[in-house]
Amino acid sequence: MTVDLVRVGRATLIKDLRLEWRSRDVINAMLFFALLVVVIFSFSFDPTAEESRHIAGGLIWVAFLFAAVVALNQTWARELRNDVLDAYRISPAPSNALFLAKAIGNFLFVSILELLMTPLFVVFYNLRVLGSASSLALLAALGTWALVVNGTFFAAISLRTRSREIMLPLLLFPISIPAIIAMVNGTTAILTGEDSARFWLVLLGTYDVVFTTGSMLLFETVLHAE
Amino acid sequence: MNDSPKSAILLSGLSKQFGKFAALRGVTAEFAASKFYCILGDNGAGKTTLLRTLAGLSSPTRGTVSLLSQKDARAASPRIGYMAHPSLLYDELSGMENLLYFACLYGIEDEARCSDAILEVGLDPALPRPVGQYSQGMRQRLSLARALLNRPEMLLLDEPFSNVDLSAAQAMVRLLCDLRDAGKTVVVTTHQAALLDGAADEFVWMEGGAIVNRTIDWKSGSGSASELI
Numbered sequence: 001m002t003v004d005l006v007r008v009g010r011a012t013l014i015k016d017l018r019l020e021w022r023s024r025d026v027i028n029a030m031l032f033f034a035l036l037v038v039v040i041f042s043f044s045f046d047p048t049a050e051e052s053r054h055i056a057g058g059l060i061w062v063a064f065l066f067a068a069v070v071a072l073n074q075t076w077a078r079e080l081r082n083d084v085l086d087a088y089r090i091s092p093a094p095s096n097a098l099f100l101a102k103a104i105g106n107f108l109f110v111s112i113l114e115l116l117m118t119p120l121f122v123v124f125y126n127l128r129v130l131g132s133a134s135s136l137a138l139l140a141a142l143g144t145w146a147l148v149v150n151g152t153f154f155a156a157i158s159l160r161t162r163s164r165e166i167m168l169p170l171l172l173f174p175i176s177i178p179a180i181i182a183m184v185n186g187t188t189a190i191l192t193g194e195d196s197a198r199f200w201l202v203l204l205g206t207y208d209v210v211f212t213t214g215s216m217l218l219f220e221t222v223l224h225a226e
Numbered sequence: 227m228n229d230s231p232k233s234a235i236l237l238s239g240l241s242k243q244f245g246k247f248a249a250l251r252g253v254t255a256e257f258a259a260s261k262f263y264c265i266l267g268d269n270g271a272g273k274t275t276l277l278r279t280l281a282g283l284s285s286p287t288r289g290t291v292s293l294l295s296q297k298d299a300r301a302a303s304p305r306i307g308y309m310a311h312p313s314l315l316y317d318e319l320s321g322m323e324n325l326l327y328f329a330c331l332y333g334i335e336d337e338a339r340c341s342d343a344i345l346e347v348g349l350d351p352a353l354p355r356p357v358g359q360y361s362q363g364m365r366q367r368l369s370l371a372r373a374l375l376n377r378p379e380m381l382l383l384d385e386p387f388s389n390v391d392l393s394a395a396q397a398m399v400r401l402l403c404d405l406r407d408a409g410k411t412v413v414v415t416t417h418q419a420a421l422l423d424g425a426a427d428e429f430v431w432m433e434g435g436a437i438v439n440r441t442i443d444w445k446s447g448s449g450s451a452s453e454l455i
Contacts, residue, residue: 003333011330015319022318022356083312087372090281091331092304224300226284 005100008093012101019078020109026074030067030113037063038117042124052125057187060121061180064114065147069169071109072151075102076159088223095220099152103215106148114140130193139186139197142204146179149208153215156222179207234259234380234411235280239289242275242435249275251435252289257413262406264422265415266444267432273415274311276432277382280413281308294379304332307378309386313369317358321368322351325375332376343371348397362389370398380411387418399425419444 020026041059079085088098121127129136151172158167186200235257242250250272257263265273278284279291282300293302308314315324325340334340341351347367357365370386381402387395395418403425406412416422419429423444431439 003331007333008330011327015316015323015327018323019316019318078316081317082315083310084314084316086281086283086308086310087314087328088331089283090303090306090308091328091376092333093331 003092003094005094005097008097009101009104012098013105016075016078016101016105017108020105026071026109027112029070029074030109031116033070034063034067034113034117035120037066038120038124048126052127053130053191054188056121056125056127056191057184059125060118060187061143061183063117064110064144065173065176065180067113068106068110068144068147068151069172071106071113072148072155072172073165073168075106075152076155080159085223095223096216098223099156099216099219102156103145103149103152103212106152107145110144110148111141114144127191129191131190131197135197135201136187136190139183139190139201139204142201142208143179143183143186145208146183146204146211147176149212149215150176150179153211153219153222156219160225179204182207232259233257233292234261234294235413236292237289238292240276240279240286240291241288242272242279242284243287248435250279250286253435253437254289255430255437255440257411259411260406260409261427262402262412262422262425263414263428263430264419264426264444265413265430265432266417266419267415271432272435273432274384275435277308277384277413277415278310281306281382283308304376305379307373307376307381307383309369309373309381309383311384313357313365314372315357315365315369318356320354320356321349321360321371322353324357324368325372328372329375334375339375343374344368346374346401347371348394363391363394366390367394367398370401374405378410381405381413383412383414385416386414387416387421395421 079088151168154171154175155168158164158171161167182200182203186197186204189195189197189200233256235255237253237255240250240253241248253276265276267273275284279286280293280299282303290297291299293299294305296302319327321344322340325343326337329340344351347370349364349367349371357368360368366386366389370383373381373383386398390398399421402412402414414422414426429441429444430437431441
């Protein structure tokens with residue numbers, strides 16, 4: 001019996017999107033959380049447009065990082081209800097189809113959040129991009145993938161721990177530090193137009209390749225761990 | 227009834243430890259292919275752990291499992307139909323949506339296989355209601371349909387009749403007998419042994435993580451398990 005990775009991955013992704021469409025667990029929780037961060041930060045300080053461009057990189061990614069953790073925890077929680085994950089474990093479906101579908105699903109959810117929240121950041125912090133907007137889009141895509149690929153993997157690791165919602169940030173945040181530094185510095189470079197973001201884009205791209213490969217190599221062991 | 231002497235399951239000194247608790251204690255047994263086995267025992271006797279180990283979901287602490295001529299239970303798991311205590315179904319999806327997804331995991335492209343499996347357990351494949359709104363009995367039956375989807379050589383069913391009404395449970399037993407007659411090996415754990423009277427080929431009694439008795443007639447079984455029933 002041969003089971004195709006692409007076919008199973010696509011079916012898993014469609015199933016996850018359908019589950020999210022019917023429950024809206026992830027998007028609602030992420031939006032509420034990110035909105036709260038934006039509003040609280042905007043009340044905490046009242047920067048000029050120039051100052052905003054220097055601090056916005058950090059603020060934006062802090063909001064997205066914390067909001068993404070909400071999505072990442074929910075991804076696997078669905079598979080634990082009714083022990084559905086066991087049905088996947090005993091099937092001949094490739095483990096990486098599940099991993100990639102979950103990572104792509106999370107990427108879509110966090111990207112939707114970013115698309116919805118970016119206009120709010122622009123308004124609240126009086127932002128205007130002085131660098132290349134296409135570089136900013138590429139940086140956002142690479143940065144988001146860095147967050148979700150690690151997040152999906154570590155959420156799977158913390159799945160069977162007693163306090164998995166606490167365990168995930170403890171595992172995810174330290175390992176994401178190089179990516180977060182690249183995201184924040186790259187975003188600031190593009191927003192201010194003072195430096196080139198090329199180095200940070202290359203760093204993020206390399207980080208993505210290394211961690212995607214590593215996660216895919218190890219995921220089968222994680223999935224079948226007791 | 228097929229009387230093939232070939233063994234479907236061979237267990238040798240099988241033990242499973244959860245910390246200090248031994249769920250299985252050196253189980254050594256042989257189960258023939260194309261037979262219907264009913265495993266009986268009190269709560270905590272080790273029935274569920276035994277089935278999970280056979281399904282490849284739990285690895286033994288000691289001992290070996292040979293399943294369908296394969297030394298690794300996980301390698302044999304795609305040839306098994308497994309039904310657990312929880313439904314192994316998505317509550318937000320309809321019965322047909324659930325089965326279509328699980329069919330994809332086995333490389334099954336024929337949608338008719340899914341609707342046939344649902345019809346086989348007496349449910350309606352066109353029912354649009356999400357599984358979360360099914361009664362417990364309907365869920366159990368859909369869970370059996372999911373286990374049958376890949377046309378398994380062996381069925382491992384953990385308490386398939388719990389919360390199922392009598393007529394539906396009897397229909398499930400008839401279906402399992404038909405599957406046994408078609409050459410499948412059926413292993414069922416239950417607390418409702420009377421349902422399988424005359425249907426199961428052998429009753430296997432477990433107590434404290436070990437097999438303590440094997441009988442043809444469930445009434446001749448001994449120990450606290452029979453008292454419970």
